[in-house]
Amino acid sequence: xxxxxxxxxxxxxxxxxxxxxxxxxxxxxxxxxxxxxxxxxxxxxxxxxxxxxxxxxxxxxxxxxxxxxxxxxxxxxxxxxxxxxxxxxxxxxxxxxxxxxxxxxxxxxxxxxxxxxxxxxxxxxxxxxxxxxxxxxxxxxxxxxxxxxxxxxxxxxxxxxxxxxxxxxxxxxxxxxxxxxxxxxxxxxxxxxxxxxxxxxxxxxxxxxxxxxxxxxxxxxxxxxxxxxxxxxxxxxxxxxxxxxxxxxxxxxxxxxxxxxxxxxxxxxxxxxxxxxxxxxxxxxxxxxxxxxxxxxxxxxxxxxxxxxxxxxxxxxxxxxxxxxxxxxxxxxxxxxxxxxxxxxxxxxxxxxxxxxxxx
Amino acid sequence: xxxxxxxxxxxxxxxxxxxxxxxxxxxxxxxxxxxxxxxxxxxxxxxxxxxxxxxxxxxxxxxxxxxxxxxxxxxxxxxxxxxxxxxxxxxxxxxxxxxxxxxxxxxxxxxxxxxxxxxxxxxxxxxxxxxxxxxxxxxxxxxxxxxxxxxxxxxxxxxxxxxxxxxxxxxxxxxxxxxxxxxxxxxxxxxxxxxxxxxxxxxxxxxxxxxxxxxxxxxxxxxxxxxxxxxxxxxxxxxxxxxxxxxxxxxxxxxxxxxxxxxxxxxxxxxxxxxxxxxxxxxxxxxxxxxxxxxxxxxxxxxxxxxxxxxxxxxxxxxxxxxxxxxxxxxxxxxxxxxxxxxxxxxxxxxxxxxxxxxxxxxxxxxxxxxxxxxxxxxxxxxxxxxxxxxxxxxxxxxxxxxxxxxxxxxxxxxx
Numbered sequence: 001x002x003x004x005x006x007x008x009x010x011x012x013x014x015x016x017x018x019x020x021x022x023x024x025x026x027x028x029x030x031x032x033x034x035x036x037x038x039x040x041x042x043x044x045x046x047x048x049x050x051x052x053x054x055x056x057x058x059x060x061x062x063x064x065x066x067x068x069x070x071x072x073x074x075x076x077x078x079x080x081x082x083x084x085x086x087x088x089x090x091x092x093x094x095x096x097x098x099x100x101x102x103x104x105x106x107x108x109x110x111x112x113x114x115x116x117x118x119x120x121x122x123x124x125x126x127x128x129x130x131x132x133x134x135x136x137x138x139x140x141x142x143x144x145x146x147x148x149x150x151x152x153x154x155x156x157x158x159x160x161x162x163x164x165x166x167x168x169x170x171x172x173x174x175x176x177x178x179x180x181x182x183x184x185x186x187x188x189x190x191x192x193x194x195x196x197x198x199x200x201x202x203x204x205x206x207x208x209x210x211x212x213x214x215x216x217x218x219x220x221x222x223x224x225x226x227x228x229x230x231x232x233x234x235x236x237x238x239x240x241x242x243x244x245x246x247x248x249x250x251x252x253x254x255x256x257x258x259x260x261x262x263x264x265x266x267x268x269x270x271x272x273x274x275x276x277x278x279x280x281x282x283x284x285x286x287x288x289x290x291x292x293x294x295x296x297x298x299x300x301x302x303x304x305x306x307x308x309x310x311x312x313x314x315x316x317x318x319x320x321x322x323x324x325x326x327x328x329x330x331x332x333x334x335x336x337x338x339x340x341x342x343x344x345x346x347x348x349x350x351x352x353x354x355x356x357x358x359x360x
Numbered sequence: 361x362x363x364x365x366x367x368x369x370x371x372x373x374x375x376x377x378x379x380x381x382x383x384x385x386x387x388x389x390x391x392x393x394x395x396x397x398x399x400x401x402x403x404x405x406x407x408x409x410x411x412x413x414x415x416x417x418x419x420x421x422x423x424x425x426x427x428x429x430x431x432x433x434x435x436x437x438x439x440x441x442x443x444x445x446x447x448x449x450x451x452x453x454x455x456x457x458x459x460x461x462x463x464x465x466x467x468x469x470x471x472x473x474x475x476x477x478x479x480x481x482x483x484x485x486x487x488x489x490x491x492x493x494x495x496x497x498x499x500x501x502x503x504x505x506x507x508x509x510x511x512x513x514x515x516x517x518x519x520x521x522x523x524x525x526x527x528x529x530x531x532x533x534x535x536x537x538x539x540x541x542x543x544x545x546x547x548x549x550x551x552x553x554x555x556x557x558x559x560x561x562x563x564x565x566x567x568x569x570x571x572x573x574x575x576x577x578x579x580x581x582x583x584x585x586x587x588x589x590x591x592x593x594x595x596x597x598x599x600x601x602x603x604x605x606x607x608x609x610x611x612x613x614x615x616x617x618x619x620x621x622x623x624x625x626x627x628x629x630x631x632x633x634x635x636x637x638x639x640x641x642x643x644x645x646x647x648x649x650x651x652x653x654x655x656x657x658x659x660x661x662x663x664x665x666x667x668x669x670x671x672x673x674x675x676x677x678x679x680x681x682x683x684x685x686x687x688x689x690x691x692x693x694x695x696x697x698x699x700x701x702x703x704x705x706x707x708x709x710x711x712x713x714x715x716x717x718x719x720x721x722x723x724x725x726x727x728x729x730x731x732x733x734x735x736x737x738x739x740x741x742x743x744x745x746x747x748x749x750x751x752x753x754x755x756x757x758x759x760x761x762x763x764x765x766x767x768x769x770x771x772x773x774x775x776x
Binding site (some may be wrong): 086088113116117119120121122126128130133134135136137138139147148151152183185196197215232 | 770
C-alpha cells in the first residue's frame with residue numbers, strides 16, 4: 001500500500017536557495033544537550049508540476065528541558081516544519097527533499113514508516129490547532145487515549161483504560177471515570193484540547209510539538225492549556241516542548257528561545273529576552289510593532305503599526321530576501337541576493353543584509 | 361430513544377392512511393376502469409358474434425343494463441367510493457360473492473350448506489333470518505334491493521364479512537381472479553432472488569471497489585474503474601439484457617444459456633441439485649441486466665466517504681499517535697466512512713418487491729415488475745392498491761430502520 005494520504009495542508013512557499021553553511025544554534029538554555037537536531041531541512045510540495053518550497057533549509061536544535069517557540073505568519077512554513085519532524089507530510093504532494101532530523105542518533109527522515117510508528121506518540125507527540133476536529137468523532141475518549149498506550153507500552157485494554165482515566169484526571173477533567181466513556185462531541189473545545197494533551201502526554205514523550213494549540217480556544221482557556229503542556233516537564237525534566245504559534249504573547253510567556261520564520265526560512269533566532277528587547281530583523285520588528293500595547297501615555301495610543309502587504313504567493317517568491325516585498329528598509333541587493341543567517345551576538349542570529357552590513 | 365421510535369411508529373399510521381386514501385381515490389378517478397374494459401370486451405365479443413356487420417343497430421346498447429348493474433355490483437362500484445375504501449380497509453363489511461342470492465320477500469330460499477334463509481321486512485328495514493326462526497337476525501347477513509335498470513329492482517340476501525387489508529385480505533385480482541396475496545407470493549421468490557443477489561453483489565463489489573479506489577485515489581486503477589462503473593451505470597439493464605440474450609442464448613451467438621423464463625418447463629420433475637442448477641443458469645443473464653447499474657452510486661459514495669475521512673484532522677491525530685496505517689484505515693477511517701452507507705440499509709427491506717418491468721419483459725420472467733405494471737395498465741385495482749400498501753409500509757419502516765441503524769453507528773446522533 002502506498003504511503004497514506006493525510007489531510008490537505010495549506011502550502012505557501014518561496015523560491016531562492018539557501019546559501020552558506022547551516023546555522024549553528026547557540027547554546028543558551030536549560031541544558032546544552034541537543035535532543036533533536038534539524039539540519040538544512042527542506043520540505044517541498046508538488047503543486048501542478050512545480051515544486052513549492054514550504055520549508056527550505058531550516059536548521060535548529062531543540063534542547064532537553066527547554067520550550068522552543070517558532071513564530072511567523074500563516075504560510076511561513078512553521079507547521080510544515082513540525083509535521084516534517086513527525087514525518088506527517090502528506091505524500092503526495094509533499095516530500096522531505098533534503099536535510100536531516102537527528103534524534104537519539106537516528107535520522108528521522110531516513111527511517112521507514114514501520115520505524116516511525118515507534119517514534120510517533122512515544123518519543124515525539126503532537127497536538128494540533130483544531131481540537132474540534134482532531135479527535136475521532138465515533139470513538140470513545142477513553143479508547144482514543146488507551147489506543148496510544150496500547151500501541152506503545154503493550155498494555156492490555158483494561159490497564160490501558162485505567163491509565164486513560166489517570167491521564168484525564170491529570171489534565172483536569174472532572175469525573176474522569178465517567179468521562180472516559182463519552183464521545184468527543186460531548187466535550188467543549190477546551191476540554192477536547194485537554195484530551196489531546198492527555199493523549200500526547202500518555203507515553204511520556206521526550207518532545208511535545210504543539211502546533212498553535214490555543215489558537216482555536218477562548219482566551220480564558222488558553223492559559224490553562226499552556227499550563228497543562230508544561231505538565232510534561234513536571235513529569236519529565238528532560239522533556240522539550242516545540243511551540244508553534246503566531247501569538248507573541250504566548251511566546252513571551254512560555255518560551256526560552258524563539259525562531260522567527262518567514263518564507264520557509266529562519267529569519268531570526270534568539271533567546272526570548274533578546275528577541276523582545278533587541279529585535280534585529282525588520283520582520284521581527286514588524287511583528288512586535290503590531291502587538292497592541294495598552295498604555296495611558298500618549299505614545300501608547302498611537303495607531304497600531306501593521307506590516308504592509310501580504311505574504312507573497314508560494315509560487316511566486318522573490319529570489320533575494322523573502323521579506324523584501326514588504327520590507328520598509330530594504331537595500332537594492334535585497335531583491336536579488338538572499339542574505340545568510342549570521343550570528344550577530346552569542347545565540348542571536350539574523351538573516352538580513354542590513355544587519356550583516358552594520359556588523360562589518 | 362425508544363420513545364422516539366414509538367412516536368415515529370405512531371406517526372407512521374396516519375401517514376399510511378393518507379397515502380392509501382390518496383392513491384385509492386386518484387387511481388379510481390382515471391377513466392378506463394375495469395368496468396369500462398369489461399364492457400369493451402363484451403362489445404367486441406358481441407360484434408364478433410354478429411359477424412362484424414349484422415347491422416342490427418344495437419350499438420351501445422349491446423350490454424343490457426341489468427348485466428351492467430351486475431358487473432358494477434361484482435366489482436363493488438355500486439357503492440360510494442368512501443364506502444369502497446372502508447370495505448377495502450376491512451372496517452366496513454363487504455358482501456361475500458358466494459352468498460349473494462336473489463330472494464323474494466318472506467319466501468324461504470336455500471342458501472347452501474343446509475341453510476335456508478328468509479327475508480322479512482319491518483319498518484323499511486330488511487332482516488335476514490334462518491327460515492326456522494323468522495325475525496331473528498342471522499349473524500352477518502344483510503338484504504337490500506339492487507337496482508337492475510330503470511324501475512327494476514331485485515331483492516338480494518347476502519352474507520357479509522370484514523375482509524380488507526387490516527384483516528390481511530388484499531382482495532382478488534380483477535384480471536386473474538385470484539387473491540392478490542397469492543399472486544404476489546408466487547412472484548416473491550423471483551424478487552427475493554433479484555433483490556438479494558443485487559444487494560449482496562452491489563454492496564460487496566461497491567464497498568470493496570470504493571475502498572480500493574479511495575486508497576489509490578488518482579491511480580490508473582481508480583480512473584479506469586470509474587469509467588467502467590459509469591459506463592455500466594449508463595447502460596439500461598433491458599438493453600444490455602437483449603444484447604446478452606443475442607450473444608449467449610441464440611443460435612447466432614453461443615447458445616449456452618436459456619432464452620426465456622425463470623425455470624425450465626420440466627422444473628418440477630428435476631432433482632434438488634438440478635433444480636438449483638436450473639434456477640442458476642436461468643438467472644445469470646437477468647441478474648447481470650438487473651444489477652449492472654447498481655454499482656456506480658454506492659462505489660462513489662464509499663470512495664468519496666473514505667477519501668473525505670482520510671483527509672480529516674483525526675486521521676492525522678491517529679498517525680501522530682503512532683497508530684499503524686492498517687488500523688488507522690480500517691478502524692478510524694472506515695468506522696466513519698460506513699456511516700453514510702449504513703444509513704441506506706433500511707431501504708433493503710424493499711427487496712421483497714425488487715423488480716424491473718423491462719428486464720422481466722426481456723427475459724420473459726413473471727415477476728413483481730410485470731405484475732405491478734400490467735395491473736396499472738389493466739386497472740387491476742386490488743393489485744395496484746396492494747403494491748401501494750407494501751410500498752408505503754416498506755418506505756415508512758425502511759426509513760425507521762435506517763434511522764435506527766444510523767443512531768447505532770454514529771454516537772453523535774441522538775433521537776429524542
